[in-house]
Amino acid sequence: MNKEEWITLLDEFKLEYKTNGVLSKESREKLDKYKAIAIEEGYITSKDLNDISKISSVVVNDKINNDKKPLQASFVNRGPRNFVDGEKAVDTKGTINRLFSYFKSEVKLLVFLFISIVLVVLCQVIVPRLQSNAIDYIDDRLFDKLPFALLLMILFFVILSIFNFVQGLLSAKLSQNIVLKMRNDLFKKIINLPISYFDSNSHGDIMSRMTNDVDNVSNTLAQSLGSLFSGVLMILGTVIMMVLTCAPLAALSCIIVILTVLVTKYLSKAMKKFFKRRQALLGRLNGSVEEMVVGHKSVAAFSKEDKVVAEFEEISCELTKAGIIAEILGGSMGPIMNCINNIGFVIIALFGGYFAYKGIISVGVISAFIIYAKQFSRPINEIAQLYGQLQTAIASSERIFAVMDEELEDNSGSIKLDNIEGLIEFKNVDFSYVVGHKVLHDFSLDIYSGHKVALVGATGSGKTTVVNLLMRFYNIQNGSILIDGKNIMDISLDNLRDNLGIVLQDTVLFNDTIRNNLKYANSNISDEEMYKASKECYCDTFIKQLKDGYDTVISEGGSNLSQGQRQLLAICRAFLADPKILILDEATSSVDTRTEKHIQDAMIKLMKNKTSLIIAHRLSTILDADLIVVMDNGRIVEMGNHEELIRKNGKYADLYSRQFAGEGI
Amino acid sequence: MFKYVKRYWYYALLAPIFMLGEVIMDLLQPNLLARIIDDGVLGLNNSGVGDINVVINIGLLMIGTVIVGAVSGILSGVFAQLCSQKFANDLRVDSFKRVMNLSFEQTYEFSVGSLITRITNDITQIQNFLGLLIRGFVRTLALFIGGIIFMLMLDISFGLILFCSMPIVIVFIYLFLKKARPQYKKLQENLDKLNSIMQEDVSGARVIKAYVKEKDEVNKFNKASKNLSKIQFFVLKLFSYMNPISNLILNFTIVAVIYVGGINIKLNSGITTGDIMAAITYTSMILNALLRMANLFQVFSRAQVSVARINAVLNCLPVISDGDFCEDTKIKGKIELRNVSFAYPDSPSVNVLENLNLVINPGETIGILGSTGSGKSSLVNLLPRFYDCTKGEVLIDDVNVKEYKLDKLRSKISIALQKSELFSTTIFENITWGREDATLGDVRKAASIAQASDFIEAKKDGYFTMIAEKGMSLSGGQKQRINIARCILKEASIIIFDDSTSALDLKTESLLYKELKKNYSDTTKIIITQRIASIKDANRIVVLDKGVIVGIGTHDELLEKCVIYQEIYNSQLKGGVVHE
Secondary structure, three states, X not given: OOHHHHHHHHHHHHHHHHHHOOOOHHHHHHHHHHHHHHHHHOOOEHHHHHHHHHHOOOOOOOOOOOOOXXXXXXXXXXXXXXXXXXXXXXXXXXXXXXXXXOOHHHHHHHHHHHHHHHHHHHHHHHHHHHHHHHHHHHHOOOHHHHHHHHHHHHHHHHHHHHHHHHHHHHHHHHHHHHHHHHHHHHHHHHHOOOHHHHHHOOHHHHHHHHHHHHHHHHHHHHHHHHHHHHHHHHHHHHHHHHHHHOHHHHHHHXXXXXXXXXXXXXXXXXXXXXXXXXXXXXXXXXXXXXXXXHOHHHHHHOOOHHHHHHHHHHHHHHHHHHHHHHHHHHHHHHHHHHHHHHHHHHHHHHHHHHHHHHOOOOHHHHXXXXXHXXXXXXXXXXXXXXXXXXXXXXXXXXXXXHHHOOOOOOOOOOEOOOOXXXXXXXXXXXXXXXXXXXXXXXXXXXXOOOOEEEEEEOOOOOHHHHHHHHOOOOOOOEEEEEEOOEEOOOEOHHHHHHHEEEEOOOOOOOOOEHHHHHOOOOOOOOHHHHHHHHHHOOOHHHHHHOOOHHHOEOOHHHOOOOHHHHHHHHHHHHHHHOOOEEEEEOOOOOOOHHHHHHHHHHHHHHOOOOEEEEEOOOHHHHOOOOEEEEEEOXXXXXXXXXXXXXXXXXHHHHHHHHHHHHOOO | OXXXXXXXXXXXXXXXXXXXXXXXXXXXXXXXXXXXXXHHHXXXXXOOOOOHXXXXXXXXXXXXXXXXHHHHHHHHHHHHHHHHHHHHHHHHHHHHHHHHOOOHHHHHHHOHHHHHHHHHHHHHHHHHHHHHHHHHHHHHHHHHHHHHHHHHHHOHHHHHHHHHHHHHHHHHHHXXXXXXXXXXXXXXXXXXXXXHHHHHHHHOHHXXXXXXXXXXXXXXXXXXXXXXXXXXXXXXXXXXXXXXXXXXXXXXXXXXXXXXXXXXHHOOOOOOHHHHHHHHHHHHHHHHHHHHHHHHHHHXXXXXXXXXXXXXXXXXXXXXXXXXXXXXXXXXXXXXXXXXXXXXOOOOOXXXXXXXXXXXXXXOEEEEEXXXXXXXXXXXXXXXXXXXXXXXXXXXXXXXHHHEOHHHHHHHEEEEOOOOOOOOOEHHHHHXXXXXXXXXXXXXXXXXXXXXXXXXXXXXXXXXXXXXXXXXOOOHHHHHHHHHHHHHHOOOOEEEEEOOOOOOOHHHHHHHHHHXXXXXXXXXXXXXXXXXHHHOOOOEEEEEEOOEEEEXXXXXXXXXXXXXXXXXXXXXXXXXXXXX
């Protein structure tokens, strides 16, 4: 098959799709086969692939982005909290039990809440009866009794309002207490998880657990719990009162209940599919907006605006279509419920009228029943909606508890080192991030106190892993790492890290003033010390050029500073921490070489009598190192100082000559 | 905003009409009930003898109204949805289109995060409001007015009671809204603060651990968390006042209705028991409508903010506008800068580039070297008109860039950006992003030049591997190589590498440049870098310092006469011997 044949073939399939709206099974199989050939031969284009995926899809893909959780609560619309899009929980019972354990410390609040709910329901159930009496007095022309009956009503109304207020207050208090506790617990847990957790879970997902999921639980706790309890009580109380007032009419009113339950069940089933689809499309749309706005420069550089807009329009239109169906179904719930309620009204009017005509009941009873019917159908609607909300909340709590169950960083070591020498020994260290895929093999290295040691090697040779292990961001699997002769596993984690300073390739600065960022290690550092360090790290000049100087707030993502300036700040921060051992992992990669040289000079001064471990791509950074360790595929291939290694004419010499002799352009 | 609604005016009209239908049917119910009681049961117009037929007939009539009401309600929902969703769709697509065509300075002014929120959240907010406006507002208003009319029709004295209690409710609602509204802003601010702490700490976990700051961060978080809870509690507390008090007013009104009704009946003024019962139902309808309207106002004020935010986007015209020129030029790959000066729009007083003059000929390889902040990236930003120069002119192929149609101009230039932005689709699609008709064969070739084919082909799905979460599954060097493959596949006559090989190790970088030289000898290549080695062999090297060209020439020439170049060279070689 040549390229032209492939194009004609594809056109035929497209035609079939256009005429039939779908490809037959054979055609799809045939297309798959040819597609494979076209891929093999390299004919296929991106447009072809798009077309193929469009015409060969059987049903519109429902799964798209289902696993992609919206990134941030404040960013992305969470969609309607509708009772039909509840997530399913895996272990409902266990989760509910754990959730309830959060209530244990709030028993007092809980008891008062339930008492006030009972009182509210009691009042609400009794008042219609009082109203019914009042109307009967009028009807029977017993006007003397009317004022008393009305006063009684007023009394109950006041009591009702007071406890209504208490109920609202208590449930607000309760939900806030629990949410605060849960949110703080979760954050404390997350911040103390090992780095491997942050490396292996998407940040969006972690964020989503802390925001969306905690929100879901809190909303449910705030709204649902009270209304569930009062709803059940209300239904019970109303039924009792209705039966006491007029049993036959009560029985008839139950028709409303049956209708409500049936309609809710049927409608929510019908809606579920559409809401799910809409949710998936919404996720896709939001994802695409985020990606394209963030990548706007790439879009413009390749003049892809029109295509991107067209694609967006397609998703948007699909979302609209799905949204219209979903919302129409969801929206019809209101009128249908209204209709059912009205039917209840009619039943009461019709049969109540008939019974009253026959003299079985008084007119006042009809008026009472109208209220009862309302009181009765409202909690049923609410509970029907609550069901879905509860499901979502339980699924959310499950995701929260999953984090809570993660293992914390192993902090069993108890040795505290003061005033260390800075001697580091790696002894036969093996390590793999993924089982069976070793990144460090039998790594042994002694770093003497006060020495400057450099790790060089290609990307993926295991340099950063060495740092990860030394910092105990990850724990070694075989061998041991010693500092001053003490196994780092036996040293307390905080103490270990207090003694190690690190500057990372990806500079992280906090959304705070430059001053606070520099003094991150210790806020007691004096301003003089800070200025001194800042001058030595070549930060002082550019900081002073900023409008607010050292009090400039570093904006989120640090857009008011260049990447190089950010790195300088990070280096300065590490210097101010004054560790005995300093690790620089590509710390100056975005700083230009002249500035880098200045920093190095400063570093030599600052690192006197301190051990430093440096990872760098630029060999110029490490020429004066006491020891250069060349790594390849997780093994040490060469060691020595610059002159020795050049003389050896091995891997290092090769790297070096490439950089400076330049096999460049 | 209005013109978007206008497109769907028929839906916007039909929805309220049907809604009115539903409301009228609802309003009729209590009246019909009153007739069942008065005429059917009590037989007030028939000297106390009830008539069962009246009960049945009116009952059937009621069932009829119920059904008509439900159907109208559903239809109203259908039209309201059609209107608001289609409206939102148009708005969304237009806003997105506008955002995609904004100039960068404008994008940054809005901030990327804010633009995303606008297109997603704000439009949903407006859409919901429109739906609510069409149905909810009409419904509450109709219930409110209709309720008052029906009540007055029953008896004027009921109306008097209403006119006493309604102002109380209105004043109360006003006070409540006044208190509640500013809280929402505060709430949002506190929520944002909390989120930003979380975001920061999750992405900065390594630093926090390295500095043993977990406890401090927890304290910081707890403080923000507590502040948020405080405000949330305050808002919830406001609501706990709102409901009982408004219910109390409603209930007192009902007591007053019964009392006044009772007195009237005692005086035989024509009011009947049925009237009292109908009046009770109308009272709760009217006052509930008032409360719901308070709710609507809250939604309205939120939507108002959203509308303003969307309008700001829609009314923002791109600063950089299209020219007319879209013909093919004879020369391909020539660049000329004439007295070019440039300052970023947000700090117009600081010139980043100062009076640059430079001619780059087709096929030439130019290295641009300079320290951070020397204006290297700003210089190349002027070529595809990401920004416009403030003084002088930039010519590509002897035509001023401002005269080109943007598409035409940008099709001539392919740029690999410093920050490699990849999209979450397959590697294949990411590379063909620049040229859609490229075949897999082309892609393979580009990837192999970019030194990316090895690691791509080692993957299970090869070129059809999905790139997850903006390339989080790839290393920095791998992302850069895909980025470079994408750049060279575009086959432009000018290729620009804006420090786009910084994460590559030296061996890979030199292989890449070797291949590039071999395969793209006719293309003009501009390479911005910090490493002298990368550009040592370039035809000419431009040395920038503080926005001024301080040296142009070959490596050897510059080494001889350009002081800054010498300094850079020494810093990279540490003044040591060049090992060759």
